[in-house]
Amino acid sequence: MSNKPQSGFFSFLKKTPASKDQNLEESFYYEQVASMVGAGGWRIDFINKKSYFDKQMKAILETPENYRPSLKHALHFFDMDYHEMVLKSFSELASGKRIFDEVIKMVTYTNQTFWAHAISKPDLDKNGKIIGLKGVIVNVDQEKERELMLEKAIETVEANNSRLFTFANYVSHNIKSHVNNLELTSELVDVNKLPQDQKELFNNFKQIAASLNGTVARLNEVVSIQNKASEPLKAIHLEDAFERVKTKLRPLIEQEEAYLYSDFSEIPTIEYNPDFLNNILYTLIKNGIINKSPDRKPEIKAYCLENNKKLSLIIEDNGKGYDIEGKTDQVFHMTRSSDNNENSQSVGLFIVKNEVEALGGKIDVTSKLGYGTKFIITL
Numbered sequence: 001m002s003n004k005p006q007s008g009f010f011s012f013l014k015k016t017p018a019s020k021d022q023n024l025e026e027s028f029y030y031e032q033v034a035s036m037v038g039a040g041g042w043r044i045d046f047i048n049k050k051s052y053f054d055k056q057m058k059a060i061l062e063t064p065e066n067y068r069p070s071l072k073h074a075l076h077f078f079d080m081d082y083h084e085m086v087l088k089s090f091s092e093l094a095s096g097k098r099i100f101d102e103v104i105k106m107v108t109y110t111n112q113t114f115w116a117h118a119i120s121k122p123d124l125d126k127n128g129k130i131i132g133l134k135g136v137i138v139n140v141d142q143e144k145e146r147e148l149m150l151e152k153a154i155e156t157v158e159a160n161n162s163r164l165f166t167f168a169n170y171v172s173h174n175i176k177s178h179v180n181n182l183e184l185t186s187e188l189v190d191v192n193k194l195p196q197d198q199k200e201l202f203n204n205f206k207q208i209a210a211s212l213n214g215t216v217a218r219l220n221e222v223v224s225i226q227n228k229a230s231e232p233l234k235a236i237h238l239e240d241a242f243e244r245v246k247t248k249l250r251p252l253i254e255q256e257e258a259y260l261y262s263d264f265s266e267i268p269t270i271e272y273n274p275d276f277l278n279n280i281l282y283t284l285i286k287n288g289i290i291n292k293s294p295d296r297k298p299e300i301k302a303y304c305l306e307n308n309k310k311l312s313l314i315i316e317d318n319g320k321g322y323d324i325e326g327k328t329d330q331v332f333h334m335t336r337s338s339d340n341n342e343n344s345q346s347v348g349l350f351i352v353k354n355e356v357e358a359l360g361g362k363i364d365v366t367s368k369l370g371y372g373t374k375f376i377i378t379l
Helices: 018-039 055-063 069-075 082-096 139-190 196-229 238-249 250-256 274-290 328-332 344-356
Strands: 039-045 050-053 100-107 113-124 129-140 234-237 259-263 267-274 299-307 309-318 362-368 370-376
Touching: 039 055, 039 113, 050 055, 055 129, 069 082, 069 100, 082 113, 082 344, 113 139, 139 196, 196 250, 196 274, 196 344, 234 238, 234 274, 238 250, 238 259, 238 274, 267 274, 267 344, 274 299, 274 309, 274 344, 274 370, 328 344, 328 362, 344 362
Parallel strands: 259 299
Antiparallel strands: 039 050, 039 129, 100 113, 113 129, 234 267, 299 309, 309 370, 362 370
16 A cells, blocks of 8 residues: 555545555546646645645646746736735635635736636644645636626626616607697697698697607606616505506596406515506506407406416406517517507507516516417516
């Protein structure tokens, strides 16, 4: 049996005595693993005042084959931004700190920088006395660079979103001011004193101004979604919310002789943004009534279920439905249009989708032309 210490980047692990053949076999195994993962080992001997790199460590640091590491030159292998951290960790480990485990920036012998996952710990004798330090490093340069690129991309997207949000606020505010001025001006004109041809023209002008005012109001809702999403959630009784929307839509319901049914017995209360929930119910119920089938009276069903610890609010109708096979997202496009649907409903569905997603939820739609539509909101 040989007591010769094992070489390789796992040499700091305590091994039981093994045969020479076993040592050679394990040494080969560890070298192959180290090569595959880009890992290397090192050790500092306080007793003999020497430092050691294994073969894999030398390959990672691109040192000459005959290079002899020295504690005096150790800092050369670390980026200057990390010198203070390295010196502090060396002092702490030498004083008995259990382990150092960080991702740091290192420098090779040929002055090439790379990211490494460094793990170090004190080397103890059989009496528990610190006789040196030992550790491994793993080259994680590609992974770290991808992480940094992703962080930079996220920062760029967030900055662009912030600029777009500011721009949208500015535009919507200024357009709203002009639209209000148009409407106020139209109210000051005495239509009865106008010639007949100008009356028709002016009535068209008033309709355009009113329509534009409605569109701008809806766009303002889109702009304000992110601000509202940060507001605290509140406990909402679903049946109460449903009844409030029914009251608001009463004239339309009676006009179209629509039947509305709800069952929130399984999940009577949810934590949600009250304004968002009110708009979601209002828009989806109104959408089901407006998009009614010419062959039957509108029927709207609303209920809430729990599945796999996730809550789903479901609104379904028996309307004319949509031809959305393979393109369900188009239902929520702000520019979507259909023969019997106002553009404001298209904007409304777009707002609903944004409100749901702003709170971390998801909205799906299933529909078949001539049979109706089901909206499934995962809260």
